Amino acid sequence: MATKFEKATTLIDAAHADDPTRTTLADGTSIAYELHYANKMTKYLSQHCPTASEALKLAVRAQHLRRWEIPRASYPMNRVGYFAWRTALKHRQADLAQEMCLAAGYEVDEAARVAALVRKEDMKKDEECQVLEDVACLVFLDDQFEGFEKGLDDEVKMVGILRKTWAKMSERGHELALKIDMSERAKELIGKALAA
Structure with a gap:
């Protein structure tokens, strides 16, 4: 018989x-x-925190839950629109994750904890939130950065994005990031971001 964790993951x-x-x-x-993306998130969580709680494992797995249903273009294509889109996504993803956890048999407080992690509440005090943020940054650097960089074609902007990404991460996140196998161009841009 499947556990509630297995049911929620399914x-x-x-x-x-x-x-x-x-x-x-x-x-x-x-x-x-x-x-x-979820598989990559889980892979980096296992490297970062092998003893992660079930709530953190589920929140990491649910980070982009049905994200494609709210395209970026559905909000104004400016900074304000971007942040409004991100906020709407994280609240919707948290609600969906919470519903799935409840359907899998988790108690209300357990499901609410998963949702709080998906929303990245209390980033400055919650160690699990920081681990989730690290994992998301690691997946960006490993799986999305090179394609993103090719599409942007603006070195100054890319260095700024890398600097902001690095600032979001803990020391453990930095250690894992430096082990990612990247192109020479990506390494060069990261070097410039860290030197700036």
Whole structure:
């Protein structure tokens, strides 16, 4: 019989599998992008914090829950619009994760804890929130940065983004980031960000 953690993970992953955007893995397998993202998040969490709580494991897995349903273009394409979009996403993702945890058999307070982590509440005091933030930054650097950098084509802006990303991370996050296998160009930009 499946545990409540297994049930919740299955519900979360089933939602990720609905993502119409696909990505191709190194072995040629095609997978829903958000399921790929969730797998990367879980991989980095296991490196960062092998003893993570169930709540943190579920929150990490649920970070981009049904994100594609609210496209960035549905908000104004400016700074204010970007932050409004991010806020709407995290609240919706937290609500969905909470519902899935309750459906899997978690108590109300346990499901609420998962939702609070998804929303990244109390970042300055909550160690688990910081671990989640580190993991999200690591996945950005490992899986999204090079494509993002090619699309932006503005070195000054990229160095600024890297500097902000680095500032969000803990020392443990920094250690893991420096171990990521990156292109020479990516390493060069990170070097400039850290030197600035």
